[in-house]
Amino acid sequence: MKFNNAEDTIQLSPLWQGERFPDGRPKVPSSVLGRLGRITLEEAWGPLWSRGYHYQFEGDLKIIHPDKVMVGRAVTAVMVPKRPDLHDTLLNYGHEQEDRRGFFNQWVIDSLEEEDVVVIDMFDKIYQGTYVGGNLSTAISTRTKTGGAVIWGGIRDNQQITQIENINVYYRGSDPTAIADVTMVGMNVPARIGRAVCLPGDVVLGTPAGVIFIPAHLAELTATHAEKSQVRDVFGFARLNSRTYTTAQIDAAWTTAMWQDFMQWFETDKAAAAYRHLTWEHELEEARRNENSGPSSDVRL
Known part of the structure; x- marks a missing residue:
């Protein structure tokens, strides 16, 4: 397998006819992101629901900046509990075959572009499931400028993250432990956030009510x-x-x-x-x- 394989990502979004990133993700124009950032979640929900997209919203999340709207393009990853043989195989593959450095969560954040939002299925793990802390949230801020993160799992260093004003983070819970005993089995693959499905390149709209994932071909x-x-x-x-x-x-x-x-x-x-x-x-x-x-x-x- 390959992490962040452009051919696989393109295969996931055949209805998108516009520009793409080198990693294959649909590149919804910044002008459309700006327009979506000015609407309410319910206004975005209606056109999706009427077209059969019934699993795009999740509201059972905590929010670092509950008074701020977040909008950006999804970079996704799926984590599973650690199984030693699978874990060692995939970690070594990333290091040796793809020249990646550090742990799985760092690989994803190192790939972010401006206006991206990292969307992580961490199988609702909070204890030793803290996908980001102060350092990686700062990296998200630096790379995305206006994006953030949606994590179906945990975070740490809440007080530090709260001081980062230009991004937002949606998460399930917090814990002082570091990330451990988890393995990434997919990067820029379909991810499940609670009852919602997110594909790479979806527009992520985060509001005080929760997050909704807007398919790229339906964004405008x-x-x-x-x-x-x-x-x-x-x-x-x-x-x-x-x-x-x-x-x-x-x-x-x-x-x-x-x-x-x-x-x-x-x-x-x-x-x-x-x-x-x-x-x-x-x-x-x-x-x-x-x-x-x-x-x-x-x-x-």
Whole structure:
């Protein structure tokens, strides 16, 4: 086997048609990451759930900076309990055949790029399952600039990590012991974080509610759907406050008159300025069809 094999990683993400890193991971554009960083977890969840991606969210995690949003591209690894023959074989292979240095967790962190998030399936091990401490978290900060880590296991040196402001870390628990008796069996392979599945190159969106893993090929679509939902809510709140419409009207399928009102607001109100890259031809056409064919429901994703 090979650790971080580009051919294997490319095979895992055939629906991605864009640029890739040398290790094969999809490289979702920084502009899309920025857009996803401004939406809520629920807004990201909707488009994924409606497309059959039901195992992308995990909320049962502690957070180093619970008031900060984290977004980045996933670098994954899977750890298992130590079995001596397997452990020695894989550790020696990495050292001798791939010229890697140190322990398994250092190999992963040494591979990180800017805007990456390391995602580790540590089989929920906390005692002697501390994947990062102060030193490796500092390395994550230096390499990723704005990323962080999601660890289905433990961390140590919490007080030191808390002082690192530019990244975030999601984890199951903390312990003063160092990492021990674990073996990495895959790097940039599918990883399970609780009830969620993460592939290398997924966009990791971490919020106070937990983390969601957005498949790379759905990242821009998710951003667009989420932003449309967000800006419609901004408009809806404004019109509810002015008593222009009732909640029933806002929550139902909009009439063409309501869409015309929205478009005038969208093109002129400063509250909509950040959303003006969005287009609405499909929604306007759907409203016209609905009025011509009678009442129908509007499913907002």
